[in-house]
Amino acid sequence: MHRYNCIIVEDEPLAAEVIIDYIEQVPFLQCKGICTDALYAMDLLQKETIDLIFLDIHLPKLKGLDFIKALRQPPQIIITSAYPEYALQGYELNVVDYLLKPIEFSRFLMAVNKLKERGSMDSDKTALFFNVSKKRVKVYIDEILFIESLKEYIRITTKDKSILTKFQLGQIEEMLAKNGFLRIHRSFLVAKNKIDAFSATDVEINGEQIPIGRSYKDAVIALLG
Structure with missing residues (x-):
């Protein structure tokens, strides 16, 4: 089974714990790190092969949407946010899904299954953003x-x-x-x-x-x- 390496970019410890717990329940996901800000995440992306980012929007130093725009070849991204008003901007940046906090496990599972579907469609095609x-x-x-x-x-x-x-x-x-x-x-x-x-x-x-x-x-x- 292919496992997706993922990181969590979240400055709220309780919110990060929820995502970690959900990841541990999904066999094809593996958490490679937790970043409390986007700059730390950028550094981690240089060191690790990451397939998926669970990304909060309201982050210190660099906001989540600006972080996506700054990445030349971003991995797949699932936004986790308490603010529905940014959903359209998120989808315009080609995110896999936009999850509203508090996140139910069933909704989380639906989002990561979208990732698998997208991966199967793109497996033989390399893309740039x-x-x-x-x-x-x-x-x-x-x-x-x-x-x-x-x-x-x-x-x-x-x-x-x-x-x-x-x-x-x-x-x-x-x-x-x-x-x-x-x-x-x-x-x-x-x-x-x-x-x-x-x-x-x-x-x-x-x-x-x-x-x-x-x-x-x-x-x-x-x-x-």
């Missing part, structure tokens, strides 16, 4: 056609959508280095397996003509054959 208009938008790596640099921003294009996010092309190129992406121009990164046709001056992907930079030409033609 990007900040787009105050939301965290999921993009599956194998659906990306090409990425264009626009100064401080990049435009990520898939077959179904295009998103604009503040990111450097060099950063995303490094992140996707093992996923079959090819730099063909100082402003363009393309998915090699999505190329439909190419010439000495450009590649064609899904009907789009993307230029090959002069300094990239020899390497690109050699790789594409």
